[in-house]
Amino acid sequence: MDKWLLKLILVFRQVFERQGIDTDRMTVIVETKLMMDKRRVYLNFRQREYRENKNQMNGVLISYGVLGLFMGLLIMAIPAFTLAMIFFHSYVLFMVAMTLITDFSTVLLDTADNQVILPTPVSGKTLFMARVVHILIYLVQFTMALSLLPIAATFYQYGLLPGLAMMITVTLTVLLAIFITYILYLLLLRYSNEQKLREMVTNFQILMSISFFLGYQIIPRVVNLSDLSSSGPLHWYAYLFPPVWMATTLDIFYAHSFDPLHAGMALLSLAVPVGSFWFLIKFLSPSFSRKLGAVATDPAGAGRIRQEKNQYRSISVFLSRIFCKKGPEEGIFALVWKITGRDKGFRLQFYPSLALIPVLLFIFVLGGGRNISTVWQNLPSSDRFLGLVYLPLMAAPASILVSAFNENFQASWIYRCLPVARPGELISGSAKALFMKYFLSFYLLMYALSVYIWGWQITRDFLFGLFNNLLCFLVFVSFAPKYLPFSRQPSTQVQTGKVVLMLVQFLVIGILIGIHYLLINLPIVMYLVMLLLAGACWLLLKEIQDIGWEKLKT
């Protein structure tokens, strides 16, 4: 498929060459890149897992196909043609731009190319175009998977002409998405350095993962499709948005209405994507490659490395002194605290799990958004605070699994060189850091929210819940594979482990809420059980700290 698409793109060979692009060299680069893609273990942002890319493409295409099915159904469900088309083109524009920023940022911003390819006689323009073609090969497949069913739905619902015209408007939308993404990167490159740009892309990827998750969970619960039964006249500013141009253009073929507005929109929808893409290749590509080349070779970047605070004053060191045994446990606590905050792989894999907390809060505590004001008014008289007590545990345990993996896993040689008698102390120190950072911080937030809603009397339940949650967390640590932090090569195991973990979490949290609920009106018993829980936590922690080298998984 890839090679076939490359050949298809090379039909425009003369157009490329007229723009000063060396198509032979471009082809060599693209072919090599495609071969490399098939072998690479990479982090998929949507599934947040590391995968060897052999059959990965099929999986992605199927998931895009499923999204396309929903879009197709939406086109059939929305009676207003223009509105349906605005939805669809916005969706394509959004998905393509997001795919470019999240999944293909490494291709767009690959500075390794500067060292391998730029010393050879390849112009910046050719390299730039090779990157675009490389991406285009995937984008065409994604877009086909995404829009095949919606186009079929349009053919079925609105006839031949709108369906055929839609194929063209989709292509134009893809071109526009590429242009918008490059402009965004160019602006960022202008005001930033490579390091900062990568940092921004990572944060953006995390944000997108969270918003996709939130969107899928929350929007269907809030939006009512029957509200979209008609599309009234659009506001003037709506015509600034490309999906509206495309939809209005398609209206020419559907409603056969051709007035100055339709003509203007048709002109914009054709001229802007084609013109901007030409402008991109002709004028922006050399400066993009040059800028990227410059940031990659900028030794002064070293001077801009983020200055971290004096470590003796950092919160991690402060907490480690209070909550950890002296020695390895204290050391690893600060290390795990810092690396989890800075490592891209960890943040990409784990931070989106934190989105579970607001989603579950929304669904279980606030009743899924329906009659929210009534639910909010009745909250103080309900027992829903139990949800707040145990929600933070939904996210934190995944950090135990994720923290074992790191792209820089070879650096874990240091553990074996140090005089550490019991590596269990490294595991317990790491667990303490993860618990405090990713559980306790949210727990305190939930406590503050609960005090606001239910008053101070909630404190006892949160104290009880703390021991309950801690015990639960430590049980997860005991049952998790015994790996030292950041010592494993990234693999698919994380995802498999996460699914099992999530099922166990739901079960355990259900049981904990049940026990807590039974004891809610028995304060003395609750304090007694709290003592027992504290003892159990202490014993379990000792057991974890005593884990020897022989029990470690290699």
Added chain:
Amino acid sequence: MNVIELNHLQKQYSGNYVLKDINLAFDQGEVIGYIGPNGAGKSTTIKILTGLITDFEGEVNVMGMDIRKQALEIKLRIGYIPEQAALYEVLTPMEYLRFVGKLYGMKENEIDTKVVRMLQLFELGESRNQRMNGFSKGMKQKVLLISGLMHNPEIIFLDEPLSGLDANAVILVKEILAKLKSDGKTIFYSSHLMDVVEKISDRIIIINKGEIVADGDFETLKTSARQGSLESIFTALTGNEQHLVTAGEFVDAIK
């Protein structure tokens, strides 16, 4: 005829000059040893000469061509072996070198014949179809050396080419450089290894804090600096004569 000319070359990063008014010219067939402490501007100079950095002040001509205007023509005729072994490691040496060879415009059968032979001479014949992500630093460095030389360049730029190579490979590369020199190639060689620079270079240039502090053959430098070895000349000119004192203090700090 000068094959490389640098006139008033300056380069700055965020207002900080890393190269200051560099004026140099090199003849064909010269072996130039370019040395300096870390951050002195060695790699920046090489990246400018190889067309990787284009935003600089001054004039740079390579083989009579302006590096800003005719970078592609120049790149066809030069070879560059970078300091860091940046390779596409998911590829095998054969796949990688075929890729680079094609970018240099070489024919596929020419590449294959040359590359197989060169890999065998570097004792990488048996690993030629293995992915490079399992390779040692030295093995990767050998692949890089081949990638920079396979198109038979007229000028060769080497930035720390011996890093990671084992003793035998170091000797082999030194011999290769000597042979290339006798074939009339111009070699611009940047390294921290003073003994190698001392032995292979016709001309030694010492750069410190972006400025040329010495330029000449080894004997001239020795006479002018009144020092016996290149190491002591280097130490004297780059202002780092406190090594003995620092070493003593360092060991004290361990205690």
